[in-house]
Amino acid sequence: MATTVERLLPTDEAEALLGLTREIAEHELRPRADEAEARAEFPADAYRVLGKAGLLSLPFAEEHGGGAQPYEVYLQVLEEIATAWASVGVGVSVHALTCLAVDQNADDALREEWLPRMLSGDWLGAYCLSEPQAGSDVSGIRTRARRDGEAYVVHGTKQWISNGSHADYYVLFARTDDDPRRGLTGFLVPADTEGMSFGAPEKKMGLHADVTTQVIFDGARIPVSQRIGEEGQGMKIALSALDAGRLGIAAVATGIGQAALAAAVAWAGEREQFGQPIGSFQGLQFLLADMAAAVEQARATYLHAARLKDAGRRFSRQASIAKLTATDAAMRVSTDAVQVFGGYGYTADYPVERFFRDAKVTQIFEGTNQIQRMVIGRDLLA
Numbered sequence: 001m002a003t004t005v006e007r008l009l010p011t012d013e014a015e016a017l018l019g020l021t022r023e024i025a026e027h028e029l030r031p032r033a034d035e036a037e038a039r040a041e042f043p044a045d046a047y048r049v050l051g052k053a054g055l056l057s058l059p060f061a062e063e064h065g066g067g068a069q070p071y072e073v074y075l076q077v078l079e080e081i082a083t084a085w086a087s088v089g090v091g092v093s094v095h096a097l098t099c100l101a102v103d104q105n106a107d108d109a110l111r112e113e114w115l116p117r118m119l120s121g122d123w124l125g126a127y128c129l130s131e132p133q134a135g136s137d138v139s140g141i142r143t144r145a146r147r148d149g150e151a152y153v154v155h156g157t158k159q160w161i162s163n164g165s166h167a168d169y170y171v172l173f174a175r176t177d178d179d180p181r182r183g184l185t186g187f188l189v190p191a192d193t194e195g196m197s198f199g200a201p202e203k204k205m206g207l208h209a210d211v212t213t214q215v216i217f218d219g220a221r222i223p224v225s226q227r228i229g230e231e232g233q234g235m236k237i238a239l240s241a242l243d244a245g246r247l248g249i250a251a252v253a254t255g256i257g258q259a260a261l262a263a264a265v266a267w268a269g270e271r272e273q274f275g276q277p278i279g280s281f282q283g284l285q286f287l288l289a290d291m292a293a294a295v296e297q298a299r300a301t302y303l304h305a306a307r308l309k310d311a312g313r314r315f316s317r318q319a320s321i322a323k324l325t326a327t328d329a330a331m332r333v334s335t336d337a338v339q340v341f342g343g344y345g346y347t348a349d350y351p352v353e354r355f356f357r358d359a360k361v362t363q364i365f366e367g368t369n370q371i372q373r374m375v376i377g378r379d380l381l382a
Contacts, residue, residue: 051121082255
């Protein structure tokens with residue numbers, strides 16, 4: 001098939017992991033996606049399947065139960081998952097973000113107690129950063145954590161939390177000081193913590209199976225031992241994790257674009273007008289070529305950034321470029337896929353309208369694409 005993705009992976013083990021991912025995506029994820037999205041069902045069993053296969057722990061060290069794979073391998077696995085089911089791809093990316101925050105910043109005791117369970121596939125995480133009045137502006141966070149002996153008492157509301165009400169634990173960022181940049185602190189919060197509750201699921205345009213809710217803290221007590229790093233390090237932790245998280249969203253967006261391209265190519269070979277397949281018309285061939293080029297460009301940008309990360313080099317600007325490029329490409333390619341399908345593409349009987357709806361939010365979360373342009377521009381001028 002013309003839309004098969006040709007990948008260059010660094011090891012035979014990575015090739016095997018990708019093959020396993022494609023098998024799970026084809027048999028466990030893709031057949032369920034349409035119905036689950038229509039019902040806005042949280043795909044808990046899908047995460048269990050991925051966890052048992054070891055696909056939720058790929059870029060982490062073996063000593064804590066990780067797969068010890070390069071980030072470029074993890075991202076290609078994530079793209080394959082998102083090609084089959086974007087909501088699950090987003091959930092996996094969010095889970096990895098929570099594990100990364102703990103892995104890179106927690107003390108040894110917290111890391112050794114919690115990280116093996118986080119990486120085992122038995123637990124699924126959520127990332128509590130945004131608030132109703134603080135999305136891109138992290139310095140505007142108002143949720144407070146007040147020290148009370150050997151615990152912190154937390155009051156506040158988090159917004160747009162993927163896996164909300166379904167996660168087993170939450171990585172929370174709350175204000176412990178009024179300083180806008182040095183006043184945030186990170187915490188690891190189990191889902192059964194008293195004083196924590198959840199809002200109703202948001203009624204979204206797309207990604208319906210990526211259940212998104214408010215997470216409300218009303219006097220929740222969090223032991224000091226569950227603090228991630230020292231007080232005041234929360235801004236640094238959140239922003240460093242977001243660099244990696246942006247690559248996750250870039251991979252998910254590339255998966256959406258790849259799915260839209262594959263659907264459009266298949267339709268162009270099947271649909272006939274004027275006595276011949278519509279793919280025989282040069283105008284449509286040019287449109288498909290532009291779609292393929294956009295998907296390949298997206299993949300190239302996230303892989304370049306991932307290779308910098310794997311080499312231990314600075315990759316913040318490249319992460320923003322990848323997120324910007326891949327998500328804009330997903331929106332453009334999914335829009336063109338609807339056009340290829342014509343009137344049929346505008347109906348829910350075909351998957352391209354879902355790809356179109358799913359693609360839009362990738363330009364918004366993990367930092368809007370306007371924020372990415374600011375990050376890139378400031379870095380260039382620094």
